[in-house]
Amino acid sequence: MAKAEVKELLEAGVHFGHLTRKWDPNMAPYVYMERNGIHIINLYKTAAKIEEAGAALSKIAASGRKILFVATKKQAKDIVAEKAGNINMPYITERWPGGMLTNFVTIRKAVKKMAAIDRMKKDGTFESLSKKERLQVDRQRAKLEKNLGSITDMTRLPGALFVVDIKREHIAIKEAQKLNIPIFAMVDTNSDPRQVDYVIPANDDASKSIEKILSHVTDAVANGLQERKADKEASKPTPKKAAVKKAASEEEE
Known part of the structure; x- marks a missing residue:
C-alpha cells in the first residue's frame, strides 16, 4: 500500500x-x-x-x-x-x-428471495404467471436489488x-x-x-x-x-x- x-x-x-x-x-x-x-x-x-x-x-x-x-x-x-x-x-x-x-438472518432471507426470483426467470416459472403477478415480482426484485444487491455475496x-x-x-x-x-x-x-x-x-x-x-x-x-x-x-x-x-x-x- x-x-x-x-x-x-x-x-x-x-x-x-x-x-x-x-x-x-x-x-x-x-x-x-x-x-x-x-x-x-x-x-x-x-x-x-x-x-x-x-x-x-x-x-x-x-x-x-x-x-x-x-x-x-x-x-x-x-x-x-x-x-x-x-x-x-x-x-x-x-x-x-x-x-x-443484528437481524442478519432476515436480511439473508431477502437476498435468497432475490435469487429465487432469478431462478423463476431461468426455469420458465416466471412466464406462467399472470401479467399482474409478473409486474409485482419485477417490482419486488428491483426493490431488493436496489437495497441489497451489493451484499449478495455476504453469506455471514x-x-x-x-x-x-x-x-x-x-x-x-x-x-x-x-x-x-x-x-x-x-x-x-x-x-x-x-x-x-x-x-x-x-x-x-x-x-x-x-x-x-x-x-x-x-x-x-x-x-x-x-x-x-x-x-x-x-x-x-x-x-x-x-x-x-x-x-x-x-x-x-
Missing part, C-alpha cells in the same frame, strides 16, 4: 473540518488549528491513522472475512460503490436496512465495517457495536471518535477527500486479498511435491 502523503491529503482538502461552533470536543486531539471559523484537521495524524487502519484492514481481508462499506450520503455513494466493487467487497449506499447486522456477518460519516450512519454504528464488529471510519470534526475503533480524521463531506481516503483504504484491502491468494497458491501441492510425498510414504511402508 502506497503511504499516504500529507501533500496529497492537503490537495484533496482532507484537512477541512466543520465550523468551530459545530465541533465535538472529543476531536480535539486531531485538530491542528482554527482558521476563519473552521477547524483544520492535523494531516500528519490523518496519514498515521490511514496507515494504522490500512494494516488492520489488510489483515482482516487476508483472513478471508468481508469488509462492509457504508456510505449513504450523496457525495460518497458512487465513490464507495466503485471502490468497494473493484475489490469485490459488499457495500450499502442506499438507505441502511434496519437490522442489517462482516469482519469489519468501514463508514463514511458516522453521524449519518449512526444506526449502522450501533448495530456493529452491539455485535463487537470492528468499526473503521472517516471522522469529521463534528463527530465523536470514541464510537469508532479505527479513526481516520478527515473531511467527510467533499468527494475529493472521500475518494482520496477510500483509495488508500481499498488499496490496503486489495493487498490483504493478494496476500491470501499468494498463501493459497503456496500451499497448493505441486506435482513435484506430490511425487516426493508419495515416494516418502511408499518408503515408510
Whole structure:
C-alpha cells in the first residue's frame, strides 16, 4: 500500500473540518488549528491513522472475512460503490436496512428471495404467471436489488465495517457495536471518535477527500486479498511435491 502523503491529503482538502461552533470536543486531539471559523484537521495524524487502519484492514481481508462499506450520503455513494466493487467487497449506499447486522438472518432471507426470483426467470416459472403477478415480482426484485444487491455475496456477518460519516450512519454504528464488529471510519470534526475503533480524521463531506481516503483504504484491502491468494497458491501441492510425498510414504511402508 502506497503511504499516504500529507501533500496529497492537503490537495484533496482532507484537512477541512466543520465550523468551530459545530465541533465535538472529543476531536480535539486531531485538530491542528482554527482558521476563519473552521477547524483544520492535523494531516500528519490523518496519514498515521490511514496507515494504522490500512494494516488492520489488510489483515482482516487476508483472513478471508468481508469488509462492509457504508456510505449513504450523496457525495460518497458512487465513490464507495466503485471502490468497494473493484475489490469485490459488499457495500450499502442506499438507505441502511434496519437490522442489517443484528437481524442478519432476515436480511439473508431477502437476498435468497432475490435469487429465487432469478431462478423463476431461468426455469420458465416466471412466464406462467399472470401479467399482474409478473409486474409485482419485477417490482419486488428491483426493490431488493436496489437495497441489497451489493451484499449478495455476504453469506455471514462482516469482519469489519468501514463508514463514511458516522453521524449519518449512526444506526449502522450501533448495530456493529452491539455485535463487537470492528468499526473503521472517516471522522469529521463534528463527530465523536470514541464510537469508532479505527479513526481516520478527515473531511467527510467533499468527494475529493472521500475518494482520496477510500483509495488508500481499498488499496490496503486489495493487498490483504493478494496476500491470501499468494498463501493459497503456496500451499497448493505441486506435482513435484506430490511425487516426493508419495515416494516418502511408499518408503515408510
